[in-house]
Amino acid sequence: MTPIPQPPELPSDLPPQVVAYIRILEATIAELTAQVTGLTTRVAELEARLNQNSTNSSKPPSSDAPHTKPAPPKPSSGKRRGGQPGHPKAERTLLPPDEIRTLKPATCRGCAHPLTGDDSNPAVHQVHEVPVVTPHVTEYRCHRLRCPHCGTTTVAAVPAEAATGYGPRAQAVAALLTGSCRLGKRGTSQLFADLFGLPLSPAMVCKLQHRTAEALKPVAEEALMYTCGQPANVDETSWKQGQKRAWLWVAVTTLVVAFLIRKTRGRSAFEDLRDGSTAVHTTDRYPVYTHLDKHKRQLCWAHLRRDFQAMIDRGGSGTAIGAALLACSDALFENWYRVRDGTLTRSTFRSVYIPALRRQVGEFLRTGAACGCAKTAATCGELLPVEASLWTFARVVGVEPTNNAAEREVRHAVCWRKTSFGTDSERGSRFVERILTVIASCRRQKRNVLAFLIDAVTAHRTGAKAPTLVPAQAQQQNVVNPLFANC
Template sequence: MSKKHTTPTVPPLTLEQAHELIFKLMERISELEDRLNQNSGNSSKPPSSNGPGGAPPARPRKRSGKQRGAQPGHKGHRRERHPQDERVTLAPHYPSDTCTCCGGDMLAHAKPHRVHQVFDLPEVSYFMTEHQLFRATCTRCIHTDEARLPETVSHTQMGTNLLSYIALQSGQYHQSISQIQSQLKQHFGLRFSRGAISEAQGRVSAMLTPTYQAIKQQVQTAAHIHADETRHQRGGERRWMWLALSKVAVCFMTAFGRGQDAAQRLLGDVPDTSVLVTDQYAGYRFIDNGQRQLCWAHVARNVAAIADSSERTNHPIGARLVLLADTVFRTRHRWENGELEHAQYQRRLRRCRQSWQAQLKRGMVLCSSRYRGRCRWLLNDDDMLWTFLEDDQVALTNNEAERALRGYVLWRKGSYGVWSQRGEQFRQRILSLVETAKRLGRCPQEWLRAVVRACIEKTNYPIPEELCASSHSG
């Protein structure tokens, strides 16, 4: 919580009091100027808050000097010819039977010299199966029996494809219930109430329970885990949406708060050999320092704020820290591209670490009071900044988690949160399936259809092999 500043109501009576007031006001002005200069490059503000002009990137790239668009020598990409199957309708076109030159008979070639394929969409409609249940009366004792609906038939008015469509329109395409209602009416001619659509989402959520449990277990036992959290709205209450991901799975979880207990519930008992990549948020402090890697993208923004400060004493130290952070990224990328040997990569980063620590110690003494604590915080967390030196598979940034969380942020903007526990469960489960499908290279629609069909028709429940296999390799 930021310190509250108030304007003195009693005017200074002595020269010393006047100097003290001027010093406080100058410090306050400097702090307000720093807040005005905040952007996505030197703070945690999102890029959408930069405005039309935008903000300079934290690590600007050199201009290549090339013009926009395709470059000379670029190999063009053309659509491959669609294979002949039941979706293709052939429409042959022949020239005139009579030669336009001499009037002789024309003999058509066996193969076309050119093929022009035109893709279009069919008129979308729906089909409905009416299950008629009859009664039968015994001719001797007049006992009456009633036919029962088969167990393999949906007990609601929505079948497999419709349930899957409604769920994915929310989880993958970020549509609100009102927008889904409008689409069903406009595209298919179906009219369902908002309550029926919400109930359908609840049914899908219940069907996804084993899938969600498998995803969560895989993430909790993975060797490398990324975690992040963002604001979540339920009615008038402010809650949080948490996320943890591994190489093959993404798990979302809603929670009342942003405290350490929610992080523990999400991550479970993290194995001693696992590494967790996060930002500097204190909610992950229950993880041992040797098992955490702090996101260098967040660190780069923190030191960029020192360099962009309005006070002159901060600029030299901040500029040096920005240069060192950029060196970390550049060295890592050169090693990943094969331009550096592993020994060179390690040696350069260890020298960079020594310079980094020296600059932070200087910042704890020479920077303004606003940024001394930031330098002290980074120095105290130094062990968590360089975990990637011990494990080459550890990522430098937490961008994986932020990209996976982006879909939910867009959904939150367009649908105004949820209003019930059922809505919260649906969001965390459908988002987990959609984002996990992306990482596995699977089609979310096909996966969800298989789950819904298995639950309705009482067949074997489909769990991908990647989630069933031993998780501690990803």
């Protein structure tokens, strides 16, 4: 807004009433000018908030409105759709047959002459079918006998491993359906009835979840302890517990993932997750991570890229800074992808590309911290003290420049939260965090989740040692595929 010029001196011969009226008008104009300035700033903030989407904020793509401008299409590679020449053909896996039917042609398809003999290498066509599953019921008949000596009656006790009324496999399947397949209690109950012919009430599903959580307690605690000693991608997302706000935390290492649910998003929850770990942490810019050693922290460049795009979208004096920083991030990712696919050596990337990028980014951040756009200046000012955390991935082998690993692991939990609306109690939260730990870790280790759950439940019932997710110990365990297990 154009500033109001200083009013001239009023003539001395004006009547006092006119002078007073002019002064009132001047004060009113000044007040209205201040209001317009404040409202203009407020409108700019609201427009920036309204224009937020998955490209310039932390909002997920699923929250984008239909009218949101899509990302620019990638340039065509010139390749046809589908599998490329030399790509391994995807074929159905042949399984050991339970029944073999031999088919021989009776006559020649050319002249109808009768055919005899055998083919040394016949073509194989398999039909895979799921057998009818019926529950295996073990009935314990507990006899009550009277002592002929004293007359006391004694009833035989049910074995401890049979006290729940459902076997380890049934309990593990219920946990798998709710935790991995994200079925609700009623859906799990219905599937048990339709698929297995086994009556299982929603209330019993809850009880089996609690028992599974107890069985997985030592497994999850050991996994959490292991991740504390490893470099990890750390993230948090909102959760609900008992209709109140809670937070789901995750620490992702190469082979083991640990989840925790806490009622706070503060430092105490982070300490529960990482227990004072001094390893490298890859995180976003959430303030709870600012206490970490900047030389052992990697800021997520995917988040930063969205921050740079937001500088451009806000307009004003921060646009040029945002465009320059965005170009630097594009150059970083372009060359990092070459490092990952082997077309650029890591040593060349560190010695040739990183120094120039680091110098340019530092200059742009210092310029942005002094620019006229308050939000752009604030973002750049926050990044300058932790500038070293932008480049940890270039120094430490195995550290990625993004926190995408944690984002991917959290995705399953977010989808589950949207359909289940969180948990109702501490007991439910313990099941969620422990089953998520097992699912994510087993997937990373290419282990069968159901087989692991069966082993954990069986060990808990019999008092045996629980299976482990820790890689060095897990390699010594024989995990049986339940599709072929006779249990």
